[in-house]
Amino acid sequence: MRSMQKKRILTVGPSFASRGGISAVARMLNDLLEAGGNPVDHLGSTVEGSSFGKNLYTLCSYAKFLGKILFRRYLLIHVHSSANNSFYRKVFFVVMSKLARKRVVLHVHPGRFYDFFRSKKRCSRYLIRKILCLPDAVIVLSAGIKEKFQAIIPEEKIFVLNNPVKSFHFRCQREKKEKIILYLGWFVKEKGVFDIVKAVPEVLAEEPTAKFLFCGTRDTEKLRSLFMDKPYKDRVSVREWIQGEEKTDILAQSTMLLLPSYTEGFPNVILEAMASCLPIVTTPVGAIPEALKEGENCLYIQPGDVQSLKEKILNILKNPEWGVKMGEKNLQLVREIYDINIVGSQLKEIYSKVMK
Numbered sequence: 001m002r003s004m005q006k007k008r009i010l011t012v013g014p015s016f017a018s019r020g021g022i023s024a025v026a027r028m029l030n031d032l033l034e035a036g037g038n039p040v041d042h043l044g045s046t047v048e049g050s051s052f053g054k055n056l057y058t059l060c061s062y063a064k065f066l067g068k069i070l071f072r073r074y075l076l077i078h079v080h081s082s083a084n085n086s087f088y089r090k091v092f093f094v095v096m097s098k099l100a101r102k103r104v105v106l107h108v109h110p111g112r113f114y115d116f117f118r119s120k121k122r123c124s125r126y127l128i129r130k131i132l133c134l135p136d137a138v139i140v141l142s143a144g145i146k147e148k149f150q151a152i153i154p155e156e157k158i159f160v161l162n163n164p165v166k167s168f169h170f171r172c173q174r175e176k177k178e179k180i181i182l183y184l185g186w187f188v189k190e191k192g193v194f195d196i197v198k199a200v201p202e203v204l205a206e207e208p209t210a211k212f213l214f215c216g217t218r219d220t221e222k223l224r225s226l227f228m229d230k231p232y233k234d235r236v237s238v239r240e241w242i243q244g245e246e247k248t249d250i251l252a253q254s255t256m257l258l259l260p261s262y263t264e265g266f267p268n269v270i271l272e273a274m275a276s277c278l279p280i281v282t283t284p285v286g287a288i289p290e291a292l293k294e295g296e297n298c299l300y301i302q303p304g305d306v307q308s309l310k311e312k313i314l315n316i317l318k319n320p321e322w323g324v325k326m327g328e329k330n331l332q333l334v335r336e337i338y339d340i341n342i343v344g345s346q347l348k349e350i351y352s353k354v355m356k
Contacts, residue, residue: 008039009351010068012093013080013107015044015057019217019241020186021163021268022109026080028164032344038075043068045089062092069100076103076354079135083108083116091131098134103354106135107161111265111286113140114148129153136354141266142287159350162291164343165271167335172277173252174324179210179317182254182278184247184269187218192260192283192303197226199310204232207317215250217241251276256316256323261285262303274334277327281312297330 011030014023030040043065047057069077077097081090090106097104110116117128132138132153139161140146146158181203185191193214200212212235214223224238242250251257257273257280264286273280280298282288292298299315301308316323336342 007075008041008073009033009076009078010072010074011040011042011078011080012045012061012065012090013042015047016042017044018046018048019243021265022080022082024268025109025163028166028340029344029347032164032340033347036344036348041068041072041074045093046086058089065093066096069097069102074102076105076136076351078105078107080107080109083110083113087113087116087128094131094134104135105137105139105350105354106132107139108145108149109141109265110263111141111145112263114145114152117152133157137350139350142290144290145287159353161346161350162338162343163266163268163271164340165268165275165334165338167271167275167331167339170248170272170275171252172327172331174277176253176255178253178255179207180250180254181210181212181256181258181313181317182250182273183212183214183216183258184242184251184272185216185259185267187214187216187220187223190262192258192262193223194226195260195304195306195309196258197223198306199313200227200236201230201232202310203313203317204235206314208235210235210255210317212236213250213254214238215240215242215247247272248276251278254278255320256281256313258309258313259283260301260303260309264288266291271334271338274330274338277324277331279316279323279326280330281309281316291333295326297326297333 011026013026016023016027030042033040043061045058045061046054079090079093081087094104094106117125129152137159138157139159140149143160146160149158183193183196187193204210227233227236251272257278259282261283266287270280282298283303284300294300299312301312
C-alpha cells in the first residue's frame, strides 16, 4: 500500500467561493487533509452566476485540469458531484483521470441521485452506469443510499461517508432571549421555504412573541415581498446568506431549525443545528431519516404538509424542556459520529483502500 503521508491530492468540485453544502464539505475535508500533512489542490468546476458565466468557467476548468494531471503527480483525484448537470460536468474529469491512469474517487452528494438515474431512458442509464463503474471508489452519504447504488455498480466500489461538521466550533446557548424560529438555506421551493411562509401567520396567531428568521440566498427579494404588507411583518426577518461567527451566533440564539425540504442528501445545516443544541423540524427525505429519530432528535413532517409544520413548531414552542432534551441528544450524536476529525479519519481509510 502506498503511504498517504506527503502525497498530493487533487479535488474537483464547486468553487470554494460558491455557497452551498457540497462546497462546504469539500473545503472542510481539504483543510483536514492539509492539516494532516497531505497537500491538496482544489479545482473549481463551476461557480455561481449566469449560465454563460458558468459554462465558460467549466470550460476553463477542463483546460486547467488537463494541465494538472499531465504535469503534476497526484496520489488520487477526488471528484465531488451532485446529480443532473453537475454529474454530466464531472464525466470529463472522471474519464480523463482514468485515461491518465490516475486513481479516482467519485463523491456523490445528493440523496436523489438514484432517482435521477432511474428517471432516464435505458440508453442514458446504460451510459451513467458505465461512468459510475470507472472510479476506483464511489462515496455516498448513507447505508440506504449505498443499498440503492448496489443495483447500479459493484458493492465493493461503494463506501459510506457521513457529511462532516466542525462540531466544537458551534456552541449551545440554553437560555434564549427570544423564541427564534430559524431557516437557513436557499430560498427555493425544493427546500420548503415557501411552506414555512404559509405556516407563519398560524404560528404567530398562537405564539405572538415568536419570531421567524430566514437567512439564505436566491429569491431573497421575492421572499421579502411576501411579508411586506402583512400585519405580522415585524415578527419576520429575511436576511442574506450568513457564515462564520455570524452564523454561529444566530444558531446559538435560535430556538429551533426548520428544514421542510422536498429532497436532500444530508444537509450541513442540520449538522450545524445539532452542534448548536437545537431541535429540528424537517422531512424524512434523503439520508435524514437514517440519522435522526422522530421525537428524539427531530420532529418529522411530510413535504408540503403546512398544517403539520405549524403543529410541530408549536409543539416545541409550548414544550421548551422537550426541545432542550432533543438539542442535548443532537449535540451528543453529532460529536460522536459527524465531527470533522471522525469523518476525516474515515476518508483517509477509504483513500488507503483505493491505493492498495
